[in-house]
Amino acid sequence: MVNSNYIIEISNITKNFPDKVVLDDVSLKVRKGEFLTILGPSGCGKTTLLRLLAGFNSATSGEILIGGERMTGVPPHLRPVNTVFQRYALFPNYNVYDNIAFGLKLQRVDKKEIEQRVKRALKMVGMTDYEHRDVQSLSGGQQQRVAIARAIVNRPQVLLLDEPLAALDLKMRKDMQMELKEMHRTLGITFVYVTHDQEEALTLSDTIVVMNEGKIQQIGTPTDIYNEPCNAFVADFIGESNILNAVMVRDRLVKFMDKEFECVDEGFGENVEVDVVIRPEDVYIIRNAEAAMFTGKVKSCTFKGVHYEMFVETPDGYEIMIQDYNAFEVGSEVGMMIKPADIHVMRKERTENHVEGRLIDATHVEMLGESFECEAVEGIEPGAKVDVSFGFSSVELTDDPDDGKSWGTIRFILYKGDRYHLTVRTDEGDTIYVDTHDVWEDLDEVGIKIAPNNITINEIK
């Protein structure tokens, strides 16, 4: 074994389902004894990744090593892992004892030892004396405890947990989180935990892997992920945040909301478009408006238990979310301040849309499965493959069935202070990004229109 430090090594895993790419070239290493959480919205591929580790699905390409051994073609029953399922998956034909003993009996473990180990596992999950109960008579929380006991009793090298707490109520979930963490410490085995709940991930994990659309967005400790999100998706998904379009004027100076701010980031270049993330608790409201970096009017103020959550609108029309222990009256003018270290600058993943198309004639181009009108193109043969580019704000969205050209579904909405940045997946499978002031909802069906003068066409050589 070369890398004895790593219990799981996932290299370049791609998984295609007939109509979509679920995992796109995912690579990940898990250290021995680590509590690693795969976090992402539903449909991001996190459960598929877990199922590949358990062996329930096989990857289209790529390789998985567990404990240094190649897992390609190894069926689930021969893998050194055990799984805790979201919906418990207890065998209704066996009682609690026999459910937990299931794996041990298959391994032909000595009867006395089975009894000891089952009892110990039951004790660990706080279910002593429940041996002879019918599993269907247990509550959800109890069933999940039995499911955990059934998995850990086999002493797997890795415990896989597929949203194990998702079906429990809030109070129970909080209790179980603490117990899981304690269990991880006591057992000393590797936990790979899948969840869509960012708070759960932040609480439990040593390492968080944030996934979206089949790709790993960021890997890091909970603090890293929270404080230094690497892109707008992570910033938005983990905790609350203000994400704004900005321009990096030069090192340590960034301009957003039409104002220049000092920051601590370097190496982006000069006059480069970037995104900035400011956590709502990092914006300070100060009474002395003279000393404020910028001012605004309080639009709303909601008590959230420990702090107040306020939305403040600047004179230029930007909306900022602020969390503060003090409440400020709605309608009042306030001054605000942000410390340089609290401004997180992120490279923009893209500054305009690029899709592949085909020139039909001088004034028409085929893309997104439809023919779009464009301004007269010279020097490119009709029928040639072209790269079509258009700005985020030059796309117009409509819900009028007679109006839109191509159609798509809104997959992700990012609020950027003064506009929404939408991710739209077209019915043909292309992804385009749209800046708009209109309010749409996730999974809305939208028609896409682009004015001819906003379309730029370049031949693909």
Added chain:
Amino acid sequence: MRQRISKILARRRVWSLPYVIFMAIFIVVPLLLIMFYAFQSKAGGFSLENFERFINQPEAANTFIYSIGIALITTIICLVLGYPAAYVLTKLKPSNARLVVMLFILPMWINVLVRTLATVALFDFLRLPLGEGALIFGMVYNFLPFMIYPIYNVLQKMDPSLIEAAEDLGATPRQVFTRVVFPLSMPGIVSGIMMVFMPTISTFAIAELLTMNNIKLFGTTIQENINNGMWHYGAALSLIMLIIIGITSLFTDATSDEGTGDATLL
């Protein structure tokens, strides 16, 4: 008055009344009549002579035992053929599975007599002898769907994560089947057995047609007695059959409880 009628109609229970009346006339009353005739001698008055005759005259009793034997064989063959079929069906893509289920239910749209006459014609054409073999073939052919469907139903509704959980805990595909899938499909097997075994005991048309009246099943005996005006004896035979079927259904109920309950591992 009118108000009272509308009030009565508003109660939903009232709407089941037509069926309740129907059930009373065509199910409850005939059952009572069977009881009445069975315990009455030809001369009238209460008597057990019909039951004594059943025990003392070997002919009817033998037919009865033979019928149960045929029913048992039919049920076992149906189970052996039906279970794998149902299992494979659940592995098919849903659209394909629907097509196959449709195919094996399709013959059920045709009347049993027509189907059986067609079977006779088929045996003639293939120059196969009619008799016991043909009888069992005909029974299996007629009752197989009743075995496949309930088993398929149970297997199809089984939570796939149970199978994954078993694999995950180290069960080979074979162990997954013997320890999880099969025990959990017990309710389907039990209702399949009831749906095949019970009607096969009393079948007579299939037996008459496929054995050219050479083999008599218990249903035929009852039919002959009643056709020949021996209502009392016929009624007693029917009652005996009812009781036996009742006992089997109690027995299968008990095993199905056990199947879903806490049957122990190993």
